[in-house]
Amino acid sequence: MYMKDYDVAVVGAGPVGSTFARYMAEKGFNVAILEKKKEIGVPLQCAGLLGKKIKKVNVLPDEFIINPVHGAFLHSPEDTTLTVAKDKPEAYVLDRVGYDKFLAESAADSGVDIFLNHRVEKVDSLNGNLHFKNSKTTKISADVLVGADGHSSMMSRSFNHPPESFQAAQYLVDVGEKRFQRDFVHLYVDSRISPGFLWTIPLSETTARIGLFADASYQQITSVLNELIKKRPELHGATILKKYHGVIPKQDPQKKLVNDRVILLGDAASQVKPTTGGGLIMGFTCAEIASRAVSKALESENISFLNDYPKEFDDRFRKELKVQLSVHKIFKSLNNDDLEYMFRKLKEEGAEDIISQYGDMDTQSPLIKEMLRRGILFSILPKMLYRGISALWK
C-alpha cells in the first residue's frame, strides 16, 4: 500500500498557515508546512493594525502588542477631521514579524514539521502531491493539501483565475520630536486612491508606520505617500527609515476554495476585508472553520467533507462581505468634493458619537444600519447610492 507522508501539508508559513497547521496538530494529525523563505515573517508586509477581535480568534501574547489603539482621526481631503474614540482598546498595533515567528514556533511546538527553503512548484490535487525544485526533498504527499501561500498563491492559480490585487506601500518614519498620540491612528481619504486610503499608525510618540493601498501602480502610490509627508503637519520633515511594498488581494466572491484534496486559506483564498484590506482576523477565523472540515474529512476518509468549509464560510461571511463590497463601490464613486461634503455633513449630524458607539474595525454593517436608521446616510449620499445601500437589508 502507498503511504502518504503526512495527513496534511500546508503551503506557506504565514500567520494563517501556521495557525491552521497548529490546530490540525493539536487534533492529533500529522502535519507539515512547506515555506519558500529562509526566515519566517520577513520582509514586513503589514501595517499590523488588528481589531480587538484578534484576541477571540487567536492567541496574542502581550509582548507582540506595540500599542493598544483607542481611536482614530479620520481626515477628509481638506482636513475636516472626525475624531472617533472608545474607552477600551478597539485595536492593537502588532510587531507582525515577531508574531509570525511566534505562530510558526507554536505550530512546531504542537508537533508540526516546518520545512524552510522549500518552494512548492507544482501541485497534484487529485493524488495529494506537492513538488519542489532546488531542495533536498523533491516531493511530499498528504491526504489534504492546504494553499496558505498568500496573495499570489500558486495553489489557487492551479484551479482559479489569477487574482486581482491592490498595491500597497508603507514607510517606517521618524518625525524627530514627540508628535504622535500613541493610541490614536490617523486615516486619510483621497479620491485619487479610493477605494483605498492612507494611514499613520504610531509606534511611539516619534515613529510611525505610514502607508496606503490603492488600485494603482506602485510608482503612483509612492508619489501619493511622499505627498502625504509634505502635506500633513504631523509628518512634516519625517525621515524615512524603511520602505516596504506589498500586495493586497481583492475579495473575489467567485473564488473556489476547494478542489479535490486542496483547500485555500487566508490571502490565497482572498479572505480580506474589502473596506480595509485587513486579512488576519478573517484568515484566523477561516483557519478554525477549515480545521473542523479537514478533521471530519480525514477521520471519515471522505474528502467530500472538505466542502463543509466553503459552506460555513459563506454562512459566516457572505452577507458582511456583500455590505463591505457595496461600501467599497460607493466610496470609489465619490470625488474629493463629495468626500469633503460627506465629512462636513457627518460632523454636523453628530456622526462622531455614532461611529464611536457603533463602529467596529471588522464588521461595518451595524454602523451602516444605525446610520440608515437615523437618516444620516439619506442626508449625505446621492439618492441612487442611498437606494443601493438600503436595498441590502430588504
Ligand SMILES: Cc1cc2nc3c(=O)[nH]c(=O)nc-3n(C[C@H](O)[C@H](O)[C@H](O)COP(=O)(O)OP(=O)(O)OC[C@H]3O[C@@H](n4cnc5c(N)ncnc54)[C@H](O)[C@@H]3O)c2cc1C
Ligand atoms: C502594506 C500592507 C498592510 C497590511 N496591513 C494589515 C493590517 O493592518 N491588518 C491586517 O489584518 N492585515 C493587513 N494586511 C494584510 C495581511 O498582511 C495579510 O492578510 C496576511 O499576511 C495574510 O496571511 P497569510 O498567512 O494568508 O499569507 P502571507 O502572510 O502572505 O503568507 C504566505 C506565505 O506563503 C509563502 N509562500 C508563497 N508561495 C509559496 C510557495 N510556492 N511555496 C512555499 N511557500 C510559499 C510566503 O513566503 C509566505 O510566508 C496588510 C497587507 C499589506 C500588504
